[in-house]
Amino acid sequence: MKLRMVSAAAAAALALSLTATACGSGDGDKSSAGSGDKKITVGIKFDQPGIGLKTPDGKYTGLDVDVAAYVAKQLGYKPSDIEWKEAKSADRETLLQRGDVDYIVASYSITPERQKKVDFAGPYLLAHQDVLIRADDNSIKKPEDLNNKKLCSVTGSTSAQNVKTKIAPKAQLQEYGGYSECLTGLENKVIDALTTDDAILAGYAAQPEFKGKFKLGGFKLSNENYGIGVQKGSELKAKINTALEKMVSDGSWQAYVNKNLGPAGYKNEPAPKIGVIVS
Template identity: 65%
Template sequence: MKLSKVVAASAAVLALTATATACGSDDKDDSGSSGGGKIKVGIKYDQPGLGLKQPDGSFAGFDVDVATYVAKELGYKPSQIEFVETKSADRENALARGDVKFIAATYSITDERKQKVDFAGPYLLAHQDLLVKADSNISKGTDLNGKKLCSVTGSTSAENVKNTIAPKANLRKYSGYSECIAGLQSGAVDAVTTDDSILAGFAAQDKYKGQFKLAGLKLSNENYGVGIKKGDAALEKKINAALTKMVSDKAWDAAVKKNFGTSYKNEPAPKVGVIVK
């Protein structure tokens, strides 16, 4: 009788251990190969060439390609990736809340942001620039004096231009860059300013091909990184390894060509861990 009780107790312990182990496997989300789980990744939904949700519900852009490659190296198939819209103002909170595992969304690495999140990368070096019509004679910042310059509400790009090189530029602020681009096409504005990668993505769209050009001013350095939750050193190491591999196997070059078109004279792939000031 006593032996039966011991055996029963041992069986119960083993059952509880197996249950706990199984639960632990279900909760683990940093290796897709462990059981067909999903990974949530933050991207932009409204930036052609970088992160764009298309009419059929699929996603396209350089950030999307980077995120997909990184997820693959973490053990996830494309079908296991759930892309989540992370607007600029909510990126830090999305990571802190655990809404997403990582973010690839034109996320420039800055000292201020590094107080709240960690970054892998950088994976792209962009610059603030101007987009103008293909036949425009605007070739330097001072040419904007007296001209209409567009950027989005809440962005500091237009103010940077006005405060540093074109104090007499007339600022126009719209709610989104697509409105600025439409304004440039119609002649309502003379130039649009933000990161050159974003501008190139819009210019490469079929409906705009051949209509615009980048001025090539390089008004700032924007080191795009993959945002991760503060303190997750293991994930940062894995993503850095994935980004390094993406460059070495030429997948990075292919993604640049596919998403930005010929109008974008991109910088070479940045070295992981090296921030260009």
């Protein structure tokens, strides 16, 4: 496990750069958040239970929703001031670059490639690629046990390919259109395991209809540093980092994790330190 951190000198240089360019920020960068703007637009997932979900009655639930709302409050906004916008994985950088959202909290892993296009506050969660299996299945105790098993992930995902190429070359890949389809297949014993980030898996497994049916493998196949995306050069990054630090120190962070992911037996890593990326 490797840690990488922005140096103090680099951080100081960035701060000077932001100060010099603040007046020229684009329209999409509400760097004065909380100082008079009536609304703030936040991107979240709409289809990930436990992480970011829009319910049939129009409400929003999940860890990312709680984190995003906490940050908005620290920026000076009331819950009614938040405009939630769906941020699908493929659209996140575009939404930020166009100024369609002020920030994005959507199981958004910090990667070098993405950092070329947008900035990240955080991270606020260290997740890992893992597998979800049936609670009564004792045949998968280590990653190599996935050989000759039917392994499901969504079409286009790199998670299952990662397992097949690096860990269990004899795994039988099954690609479905969505995670709910994989879960149905897992429940009906059509497939043996579902793979993606453990936080996402825990969110699904924590839903009332799946209580006690599934368990996480706990394999930690990769490190996924979830951050809050903002426009490149936005002053919101520093303000959000301050909010995240307070969220951890006052106990809210752990409460949100327990509420949204705890029912699935999710064993979270300690809250990450701001600016430290685990690779």
